[in-house]
Every structure is written in C-alpha cells, then in structure tokens.
Amino acid sequence: MVHAPFSLLPTRFPASFWKQACELAPIFNELVDRVSLDGKFLQGSLSRTKQVDDFTARLLEIHAKMMAVNKKEDIRLGLHRSDYMLDSETNSLLQIELNTISTSFPGLGSLVSELHRDGRPVAVVYFRAGYAPTDYPSEVEWSARLLIEQSSAIKCPSISYHLVGTKKIQQELAKPSVLERFLDNEEDIAKLRKCFAGLWSLDNEEIVKSAIEKPDLFVLKPQREGGGNNLYGHDLRETLIRLKNEQGEALAAYILMQRIFPRASLTQLVQGGVCFEELSISELGIFGSYLRNKDKVVINNQCGYLMRTKVSSSNEGGVAAGFAVLDSILLT
C-alpha cells in the first residue's frame, strides 16, 4: 500500500480569489442546469464535433433519443468542479475547465485540508526508518532527528530507547552485576539472565583468540540494524585479524556473540509464488509494548509474536531483507 502523494504544507492563495471562486460555484451550477435544458443548443454546438469524434457522437445519439421522446429529468443532481489558475500576467482568476462527470478527489482533498490544519502539536512520532546510516544521507536528516528529540512529542523510540537497543548495550547488560543496577526483583533478573547467550566485547583478548580459532562458534556484530550486517565464519576470522592488526579503537565498534544453533527441520517455504522444501531454522520474536507517564506505567504488555523461518544454510534472518519467510507457530 502507498499513500496518495501530498504536499507537506498548504500552498499560499489570496483570500480575495478564493472568495471569488467560491461565489462562482452556485452560478456555474445554475448555468449547467440551464444549458442542460436547451437540447437544441447542445446538439447544435456539438454538431461539427460529432462528425469527427465518435465518442461525442455516441453521447449525442443518446441525448437525441431522449429529446425525441421528450424525456424529462425532474430530479437533477450535479457534482461539479470548476478549476482555475491565477494568471500572473493579468492578475486574475481564470477558469481552466468545468467538470460535470466523475469529478475526482472531493474525499481526499478534504482529508489533506484536515492534515494541513496538523493547529495541534504532533503527539506521537513513530520511527519506521532512522535506524540505518543510509536513512541520514545529509545533515538535514540529523537536524530533523534532533528537532524531534527536542520536541515534547512522544517518541517511539526516544533517542535513549533507540540506544538501549544497540548490540553493545545488549552485551553490557549481560555482564555480571549490571542487571542488578537496573532491576530489583531477583526472580526477574534470573529469568532475564537465563536467556542471555554468551556476549563479549572485543577487548576480551582471550575470546577474540578463540573466535579466530573457531569462527563458526561465534557471530561478529557491528552496531547496526536491519539484517545483513553480521559477520560469520571466514569473514568473521578475517575481520577480527584485520581489526587486531589495526591496533586502534576499531574493535570497539563490534561485539562477539555465541553462535546459536537451532535444530533444522524440513519446511515448505513459499517465495515469489514458488514453494520449495528446505531444511530450515526458525527465530521467534515476541512483541512488547510499554507506555509510561512519569511514575505511572499505563501499558506493559506482551502483545503478539513473529515467527520467521529461513533455510538453515542462510546466516541472516530478515524477511524484508529477503532471507526469511513469515511463519506461525503450532504449539506442541
């Protein structure tokens, strides 16, 4: 689905011409009605057009038949649109044309007016993009991000929620005693810790050494989102060796993670209308929503799931990125 194209802000238009155009509407309506009643005028004016334009000829044919039987239309309905442009040469409102059939966009046009009338502050900013460097091709996008953050709008996510989602923070939270800094409930802490895989920063020389020796047991991740950014196997080893040799801070851009090995099973995947059977593995996502106003937690819910399945030979997992298919679960 794509939205109808629209302008972000309304276009300036002199009030006097607006008034003039509005006043013309009922006059044109009346004119259309009067002219429509003069069958001879219509037939006569279009008689030469009829000779060369088959379409108009067919319409006139129907009209002539109605004239022949003296058909009366007591109830008449017009939905018209008279179009104008402001002529800069003469500084006047000049009519482009008058539409009497299938006049388009009365619905969407008024929605755009409502959109432009935005009088109210923006309540919620939802980011469907903004997680990748390519979403910020120039400084303009960065200043927009800053402006949004400075505003009082509810951001989904705020800059700090965004940062909490980085792989580096995931790795820091997995370190001993860090969860205890943020949560009190020991049971909750234990539940969280139980699901943490092995996570290491790259200043852990021992782990870097093991990863170079056995790259297949690890995933090397940069601070990126959207799939397709992680390094595995041979690439992981080569990158680690290169980063080590560079001796700089380059290692700090990545984290290392224990590679997880789900059991593969035969699955029928459908892509591009074609079904094929492959050994596949799955990744379960659980959605959570949270709304908080100062001390009051308004919503804190588990709210659905996403099952993604991909051929077991593929490292990456994104559906949009073309690696995985959408799936559902059958509880056993």
Ligand code: ADP
């Ligand atoms: P992104 O934020 O780009 O989605 P992820 O951490 O989700 O990054 O990694 C992308 C994909 O790589 C995952 O969907 C999964 O298929 C695979 N992957 C990531 N980490 C691991 C891991 N530790 N073990 C096995 N596969 C992984």
Ligand code: MG
């Ligand atoms: Mg992600």
Ligand code: MG
């Ligand atoms: Mg992911």
